[in-house]
Amino acid sequence: MxxxxxxxxxxxxxxxxxxxxxxxxxxxxxxxxxxxxxxxxxxxxxxxxxxxxxxxxxxxxxxxxxxxxxxxLPAAVADALLHYATTTNDTHMTQAEIASIAAVLRRSPSANFLVFGLTHETLLFRALNFNGRTVFLDESEFLISRLEQQHPGIEAYDVQYTTRVSQASGLIKSTRDQIKTDCRPVQNLLFSECKLALNDLPNYIYEVDWDVILIDGPRGYLPSAPGRMSSIFTAAVLGRSKKGGGGGKTHVFVHDIDREVERICSEEFLCEENLVKTVDSLGHFVVERMERDSFEFCRNRIKPSATSLLGNNKEDD
CATH class of the missing domain: 1.20.5 (Single alpha-helices involved in coiled-coils or other helix-helix interfaces)
Known part of the structure; x- marks a missing residue:
């Protein structure tokens, strides 16, 4: 193989x-x-x-x-929020007092709101009435000017008061004596010769039907201060001289009503019968429109002596 x-x-x-x-x-x-x-x-x-x-x-x-x-957000509200968010000062009014005013403004949409005196609450009141018209009156031209510079659009005017707290009793007596002439409760204050009448305000102030009036000025805590006699009297006449707006009623608030002059002038011109309530140091009155031939501020009142009520706080005119 x-x-x-x-x-x-x-x-x-x-x-x-x-x-x-x-x-x-x-x-x-x-x-x-x-x-x-x-x-x-x-x-x-x-x-x-x-x-x-x-x-x-x-x-x-x-x-x-x-x-x-x-x-x-309305500019007035934003302005107030910024102001109170950046300040630490205590408010001049108590919470209950502010709430009382706020409640009336809330029930009065688009209210005409007149405020005597610039205070810590000025921007707050303007914000609470942002749908209405709010006007401020103060004795200090400097404060008015500064307020307008810091918060453009705010409406404020300075007032020249010719009265003093020490003259209160004599001024009340003089007003009583002229109740049927220059100091009657229904009149155009622009032409008034009454010593307690404020007749140098902007003309339109006397034509507006004011729904709410707050009296927190001028100063009234010492004898030489202007006192609030004129602002209370003027508010009383404005309320009674309305043309009929706001149902013919005006809410008038008087702050520091526990002080003698504020209390007596409120009783004299706003009347106890119109007092709704007192909250802390704030008196709340509701004044009704009167006819032109009315010559009494109060319907139910026994007039005490202004001099005796004011004690030693008196001075000749």
Missing amino acids: KSNANAKLIVFHPSLHKQASTAPASHRLWLLFFITFFTLVFTLALFNSAIPSSSSSSSSASAASFSSAAAS
Whole structure:
């Protein structure tokens, strides 16, 4: 038998077959790993980017809402909020006193509100009546000027008072003597010669039907101060001389009514019969319109002696 010297032996090693069969599986595993990894990264990135976007959208909506609310806030209210948010002074009036005035203004939309005296509550009163007209009167030209510079748009006028607290008894007596002439309860104060009448205010003041009048000025805490005799008398005449607006009634508030002059002048010209209530040091009166031929401020009153009521606080005119 002849041997074949050129014959070749081909041996298939098992490991070669194993490597060939497992390579594709390994590639698939790596491919699956990378796909899973990038999918996870993409998902996390998408999730993280979505959160700020939602928050930003919410913040933008809130900012837009706040901006819209601020834009619709009346200037007088915004001014008052800023003022009281940045001041630490105690209010001149008590909370109950302010609440009493606020309640009347709330029931009188678009009220004509006349205020004697500039106080810590000035901007607050203007804000409480932002739908109406609020006018301030004060004895200090300097304070009026500063107020107008700091708060443009506010309506305020200075008043020249010619009275003194020490003259109160003589002025009340003089007014009683002229009750049917210059000091009658129904008249145009612009032409009045009554010593207690304020006749140098802007002309339109006497034509307005005032719904609410607050008397918190001028100064009245010492004999040489102007006192509030004229402001109380003027408020009483304005209320009784109305043309009929506000149902023919005027709410008149007198602050510091526990002081002698304020109390006596209120009884004399605003009348106890018209007193609604007293809250702390604030008297609340409701004065009704009268006919032109009326010559008595009060219907039910026994007139005491002004001199005796005021004691030693008197002085000749």
